[in-house]
Amino acid sequence: MRRFKACLIAGMIPMLTIAIPLPGQSRQAVVPSRGSDPAIQRSGFWFGAGVGSARADVSCNICISDPKSELSGNLRAGITLTRSVLLGLEGTGVANSEDGVNERYVALSVVVYTYPTRSGMFVKGGLGLIDYRADDDIDRLTSRPLVAQVGVGYEFRLSRSLSLQPFGNLMATSKGNLSFNGTRVTDDVSFTLLQFGIGLALH
């Protein structure tokens, strides 16, 4: 689990590095933001990364509901559809290790970001798959249900194309199978993850 957390953090570094404006980027055609700060430019491809804390809970007819705060991170990238609508792919990882049991969630979703006001506030929605795994290095519980997510955040401009984004995000899955070493245990497991964090976005 430590290795996973290390990888998670290591994964953030290149994305944060990407967030530094590239030479010539300002010469690209830009779509002015409809947000309150017209200086924030959103155009072409965009990238982002964030870290934070997630409260994860699992639910099923035989699951122990014991929500725990866990380390989380995300990476995202996409294209700008309009000046207030972004489309992208987002990967989210959540990890926890306690009492010899390692739990991790990895979600991959198609996400849409919208900026409904002239302020820097954004809301997002997404749909994808989540891969859940809990193991004690001997046995494993796994599940891979559909996941939907909604979130809100706010952009604080750091430069013309770079912003700091505190965010909150709620992910909820459909009911799916939970398997023990590949054998189905129950078919009604679902997960919820509530994330809070901060990220950087490069537009």
Add this chain to the structure above:
Amino acid sequence: MIFQFLRRNAPLGLVPGAVLLLLSCSDGTGPIAANGPSMAFGTWVPGPGDTCSSETHDRFSVVGPDGKLYPTWHPPTDPATGCTFGHEHGRDPRGSHLYGRTGPIPFGYANEVLDAWDPGRMRHEDHVGHKIEWENDVVFRIEDGVSSRLLQVTCDVMTKLHQGTHSKDAFTNNLHELVYHIRCTDRTELDITVMDAIGTPGEFTISCGNNSHVTVGPATPANSPNGGGQRVIPDRSCIDAFLLQPPGTSSDFNAVRESWQTSVGIQKDNGDNIAFINPYFQVLFPSRFYDPSLAGGLGRIMDTCYETESNGDIAQGGACAQSTNNGQLPGLAFDDPRVVFNGSRRFVDINSNHIDNANGAEVWYTDPFGRHGATRPFPGSIRQFVASVRNDYGFDVSGPSMGGNRNYGGNGVHAPN
């Protein structure tokens, strides 16, 4: 006041008219059975110290799935008159979450069906041996590190075993009626009624021996099938080795604990198991032990509380001291209500509940031994319910003990119980 067994829903396996029949018995005569009394009904008669009449006792009855009248659970004292029956049937089933589904348990129904299934294999058991135990919301054990941390299975469990520990019956006879109900959060659901073949007929396993078996004699019926599990019962060697001790040394009363270890399968006609359970039924202070030097091989543990061996060994402490008020009550007979050795301290190890019936029928009809399961009733069959699931997850889920903190003695209860 007549004892009411009315429920909101139609009880499992009981004839639909049973509730109406019970309503009709407000004159105190008990329910009226369309098909007459069962062999088990009306067999109890009061002993010298029992103050209730047979008529009072027989009011505690229920109509079984076959329309016959059966005895059922009652408290050791009649709530209407306060008279005592001298025996108990364990925990009041009306407190179980499962009671709304099962209703009163007819005692001796499987024995009755066995008469029809195989008239050459009749097996009728006494009344006092029927013992109910149940527990709601039992947290089961999960034998895996990651699963036990994240998963929890809870169950409502109710059992009824005919477990007489006062007579010579179980020295040889391995057929005993077992009723078993369970509902779990993982959708494990069973309603089983069988004649349970516990161990090998004609013999038992010594409670203090190293899995030593004692062959006693022919069983009733003589063609009783072999079953899984075993009946663990004390014999004279346990008395000599563990109860009778040098003065100043405490007796080990755990050596005389009876443990009836079942192994029950519900099988299709082709022999495939669709359900398997193996509860262990424990009796801490039975009335009897096996002693081939005595008539019928039947010894009374209480009698040994007063014994002094030639080397001076005596029984000390524990249940002997409790029964004799630390030696101040000489000459207590085995059936004195003050004697602790009356079989009223019991517990049940629930253990495993396996179902391999995914997409299968939920209602099966089996012979009285749980075999030859078919989806349609046949002469001599018993209705069983097996949830349409498969609960083999790759890790064991098993039930803990229930009932160990209860004592069904007192209120005039005495051996035979």
